[in-house]
Amino acid sequence: MTDIDTILAHAAVRRDESRARWFDWLRIPSVSAQPAHAPDCRRAAEWLADQLRSIGFVAGLKPTAGHPVVLAHHPGPAGAKRHLLFYGHYDVQPAEPMELWTNPPFEPVLADGPNGKRAVARGAVDDKGQVMLWLEALRFWHAVAGGPPCRISVVVEGEEEVGSKDLPDFLEANADALRDADVVVISDSNMWDIATPSIVTSVRGLLYTQIDITAANKDLHSGLFGGSALNPINLITRILGDLKDEAGTILVPGFYDGVQEISAERRAQWDALNFDEKAFLGGVGLSVPAGEMGRSALERLWARPTADVNGIWGGYTGDGAKTVIPSEAHAKVSFRLVPGQSPAKVIAGLRDFIIARMPEDAQVKIQVFSHGEGIEIPSDSPFVRAAQAALTAEFGKPAVLQGGGGSLPVVEQIKQIVGLDCLLVGFGLDDDQVHSPNEKFDIACFERGIDSHIRMLAALAEA
Structure with a gap:
């Protein structure tokens, strides 16, 4: 097994390269809701497919009635026990009203914030920034170990921001290639706070x-x-x-x-968070x-x-x-x-x-x-336990097992059509201004998110 510290060290000295790639993708205005940006959506999908090919994946664009889906596969090492499916989306919300942005929304900039530097751009966190976390983790596994520690499939759609209306048809058409995965890994949610990771185990x-x-x-x-x-x-x-x-x-x-x-155990966990509703x-x-x-x-x-x-x-x-x-x-x-x-x-x-x-x-x-429907994800699954162990190693404290107040239709669609549970581990913060002007992603969250995914790849491969 490759030494995780070697991969983490490799990632640490390449932060500027990771940020440059992230910013390149953010410059593509892949607004799925606006027909004028349909060519940009395709360009964003092609950018991602090219990145995946460069690290050993067989990747291509699958047409839908709307924007294409990026589908990619990597066989992993011989005899790999696990097969992970990574999901994300490359489309972003419209940037209007433009006059409320401090900088043009598709020209990412670094700005100062209470937690250090932050990247400001449309899609900085939702979801290009969070897709980049596992993409960079896979890149560094490829560079140091020659590839990921298990089989990997990737599905990144271009219509999440308009309701994923064509995703069910795509899942139906490609179910045979996806359903033998063990779990779906999604980073499109938040941490509890900047020092405390979280795993979402239920969504409304x-x-x-x-x-x-x-x-x-x-x-x-x-x-x-x-x-x-x-x-x-x-x-x-x-x-x-x-x-x-x-x-x-x-x-x-x-x-x-x-x-x-809710169970007494879950109630006690939530009470211990000391949430300040005021x-x-x-x-x-x-x-x-x-x-x-x-x-x-x-x-x-x-x-x-x-x-x-x-x-x-x-x-x-x-x-x-x-x-x-x-x-x-x-x-x-x-x-x-x-x-x-x-x-x-x-x-x-x-x-x-x-x-x-x-x-x-x-x-x-x-x-x-x-x-x-609302979805419950078993908190005692081997994949939740493996992710908890990896996050504890990265942050020095256990991850919060929390509920999700919003809805993630893709979680239900994947469960119903492909029969897979999702592992929801995100690295955003409540103040990221998702869908609003001046959307941002703290650099500290971006870097720790990459390192967390490096660790989770190893843990999930052995779960």
Whole structure:
């Protein structure tokens, strides 16, 4: 077995080279949401495939209905016991509003921060920076040991920022080449703090809906019809107000079916983190916690389902006054779901909840834009244990086993289509301004992320 310290030393004296390659990739404006950047998305994919070929991979671009997927394989050493699949995405969010950037978003720069230098650019951390962590780790294994310590496959898509809409078809078409992997390694999440690594062992699912209510066949004069005609905005706001009671409990029928209480062990782990919710809220100008009463902050953020109105509109919203009773009203409503909840059952309960509150003269349409289940990753798996050991060796302290409040549709897609669990080990920070102007990635996180992946390759190969 190659001495890990030799590989780490090799990486340490090549930090500038790693940063230069990272910056080269960041200069490609691979914005998947904007058709004008389709050639840039392909260029970003080709850049990555070239990098993988240079370190011994067979790599190519697989076409989809949208942007191509980079697919690569390395056989590893003869008799390798393990097969790891690395997933990431090369597409980035739009950079607008441009005027809020301190520098052009696709011209990466080093800036000063409280933790030392940081790279500022669109995609610095999400996800080009984090893909570079394992790409550079593989590069240094290649340089010192002649290749990785086990079989490796790579899937890097170009549509994560627009919902990974073509990834399921790609996974179906390539399932035979992927399903004999042992685990999927993903770096697209955060550390607990800059000195404490974390492994995400659960993520919430997402159900996103739109509610459309109509009544009269035209907008009405409120002086002529007020007091007689049904107002859809009044109706929809009353229905939305009924979604929760004063304790924050969601009142959709059957909503909590399948929701499990967290274990005493996990509760103790989370309590030991001493999460400061006051500071968490204070950073966004708030001071009073919301959500279900009687639940801890991290439980509400990671292990409990939510219901939120994301937008509402109807009637007249321009300058000045226009006294109308609108003929229609609309709302966007989303639900974060936890493992055990059925999106189909929640949709059915929401439909029953709304229809029970509809008067005779109103009609409702419920649109479902996306739905996905929450995912639980066994914290006692050999791969989680191996990653914990590698991270402890790098940071000198155990990794936090945390939940994920957001949704990672790819985790569910890979589980359902390919049958693999994911190992979610990220190196971002809460203040990285992901999806916002001046997105950044601390250099300390970038360098320790590379070293962590060097260690994890060895540990996972022997798990």
